Amino acid sequence: MALVSALGLDIGRRRIGVAGCDGTGLIATGLTTLQRRSFQDLVADLQHFVTARQAQVLVVGLPLTMDGEEGFQARQVRKVAEGLSQALALPVVYVDERLSSVEAEHLMRAAGHSIVQEKALIDRKAAAIILQRWLDERRSS
Incomplete structure (x- = not known):
């Protein structure tokens, strides 16, 4: 299996966690957490990481409902991800991100971090969890 450089994205309403x-x-x-501003600013911020890391694919967490359905938030994430895919000329793959933020919070608590003050860190860790799930899945298939 060929090595692929990927960026993991945890797309939220206010912030986007980025992992490599x-x-x-x-x-x-986890690399950084971007504040949601204009779409053009987001593309410019992500282009920096795409270029620096020679990314070939965007791995985006899809927030499915607990019964596996795509609700409103999942449709919003798809809309943003498909726009980024076109703007950055990269394919996008989706990973079920259910509980990735919860998992990130548990890891942070275990490390002694404050959850209230560290929302940006949670987003970054959630992006890393999403990307790690995809990497592990690729390796096992």
């Missing part, structure tokens, strides 16, 4: 993977495609790491 190492050259081996084994480990996802």
